[in-house]
Amino acid sequence: MRVVLVLDHAHINGGQAKVALDSALGLRSRGHAVTVFAAVGPVDPRLGAAGIRVVCLGQDDIASTTNKLAFATQAIWNRKAAAALARELRHYDPADTLVHVHAFAKSLSPSIGPAIRASGLPCLYTMHEFFLVCPNGGFYDYPAKAICHRTPMSLSCLGTNCDARSYPRKLLRVVRHVGLDHVARLPDLFRHVVTISALQERVIAPLLPETTVFHRVDNPISVAKAPPRSGPPGDFLFVGRISTEKGAPIFAEAARRAGVRPVFVGDGPSAAELKAHYPESVMLGWKQAGEVQALMREARALVFPSIWYEGQPLTVYEALAVGCPVVVSDACAGREAIEDGENGFWFRSGDPAALAAHLSRLTDDVLADRLSRQAHERYWSGPLSVDAHLDRLEQVYERVAREAAGQRHRIAAGATRRPPPIGTETPPRALR
Structure with a gap:
């Protein structure tokens, strides 16, 4: 199988990227062909050394941009990323390729959706945060310093300044979410969603289509086993x-x-x-x-x-x-x-x-x-090792690929059943 991993950053800048890139290296070590598609560099040198194809657009995120207005346009709909991803995915066969999206909100934008849909490749999304369903990505009201229980994109949501910086930035994120929902239609595209905690699934399930299939895949923890502490406890x-x-x-x-x-x-x-x-x-x-x-x-x-x-x-x-x-x-x-x-x-x-x-x-x-x-x-007694993460990920990939293969087979079978020539149809029983 070839796995195309889609994320904002081609280097580790936090937990999301660490999980995505560690899984890329692990999947490659298990013999899978892996492509990493990202917007922001630099590229982690381990990827190339492992034989992983990397497509990095060299774009900015909110922390690195020097032109906030231009970045606002990119954050709403990143045309360059959409075109580049569409070109990349044309090379791959739906029979043996899968697209796994880890992150899009910091640079790529929802524009990746139409490119993935047009490719016909099976896909899934890992919910590292909540941007797929919540405009500010966290169900958190920063000025109020409290969890937000409003329905995303409701009048109450739209009228509340929940952003960490300003209400204009909240409105920008609202515009992006309109594109996510009604143009890219990401919640419909990602029928398969990976969650990383039970609480997360409880929060998002009522906000996604009833047909959404959830898969629990724990994040890998990179800690070598050593004896427990022997000295006195500290701070x-x-x-x-x-x-x-x-x-x-x-x-x-x-x-x-x-x-x-x-x-x-x-x-x-x-x-x-x-x-x-x-x-x-x-x-x-x-x-x-x-x-x-x-x-x-x-x-x-x-x-x-x-x-x-x-x-x-x-x-x-x-x-x-x-x-x-x-x-x-x-x-x-x-x-x-x-x-x-x-x-x-x-x-x-x-x-x-x-x-x-x-x-x-x-x-x-x-x-x-x-x-x-x-x-x-x-x-x-049950460590969250990289191997355990990869084992579970491969199970999910197999399920997603198998479902997509079945759907392609049904479409192909329907296309081969041509209607009979006019005048040769069997008449209804009542007319015989």
């Missing part, structure tokens, strides 16, 4: 983007109430303000993956206080893999990895007092060690 740790929706201020406030020191790995828009209000916070900035895992291994617990849905937060699983218990918000999908009181704790989302109570409990070294051993044991 409470936060890893990720330091922002309001990720719950960073809630962690800082809870740590102060519990009398413990919060350690932050990462950076983001709330970092400077948080440090000013909570000078006891330790800010380590971004670290390499190996360094992060070493910090997790020594930590007393990872705190994951996100106040939006998330998809399947890799950080939570990476922590469990190294024997680090997790204290997680009960509103996000990260809770699905935690058995409350066994390998971590749930706390009421957005409530620093509830989080502080768990932090205080975990100052008990005996409890922290017990949860650490349980975290390690439970994760490695």
Whole structure:
């Protein structure tokens, strides 16, 4: 099989791209022909070295563009990407090729839809976020600092400024969503949708066609197995983007109430303000993956206080893999990895007092060690390895390809059944 992976970035700039490119390399190692089609470079050098065909358009995303007006047009409908993808897909045979879309909202735009539909190739989409159904991609009201329960594209939705930056940018995303729904018709195109958490499927299922088929494929976690921690537990740790929706201020406030020191790995828009209000916070900035895992291994617990849905937060699983218990918000999908009181704790989302109570409990070294051993044991009893991810992905690909083959066969069979010449039809029984 040839798999065409479609995504915004040809390099790892976050969880979406990491999953897509790791799966590209894994599929290639299993003998599949792989093409990566992306808008934004640079290209990860591992792709070419592995024999993967890469089509990278060299375009901008919102972070790299120097012309915001031109990029707004690209974000709504990227004509260059549509034409380039159409040219690429013409080379492939529907009998042995499949298109797997991982991301389009940061650069490619919904314009990829008509190109995929015209190719006749079977396709599927991985729901890393919620852009397929929600204009701002997160079901999150940034000014209100709360999960949004409005129906996407309803009057209530259109009249609400939920964007992280401004209402004009929300309106731009609304225009893009009109194109997504009514021009590209992506929800109809992607009959097969991969989800990465049970919460995610519950949120999106009522908003997609009844014919949508959901497939659960867990993200791969790249952590080597090692013995659990042997020394005393250290600090409470936060890893990720330091922002309001990720719950960073809630962690800082809870740590102060519990009398413990919060350690932050990462950076983001709330970092400077948080440090000013909570000078006891330790800010380590971004670290390499190996360094992060070493910090997790020594930590007393990872705190994951996100106040939006998330998809399947890799950080939570990476922590469990190294024997680090997790204290997680009960509103996000990260809770699905935690058995409350066994390998971590749930706390009421957005409530620093509830989080502080768990932090205080975990100052008990005996409890922290017990949860650490349980975290390690439970994760490695069924690890989310790259091989497990690829096994499941191949099962889904086989299902999608088999369904498409059946549909082509039915169309071909219908085309061969020509109507009989006029005058030779068998008359209805009543006229014989």
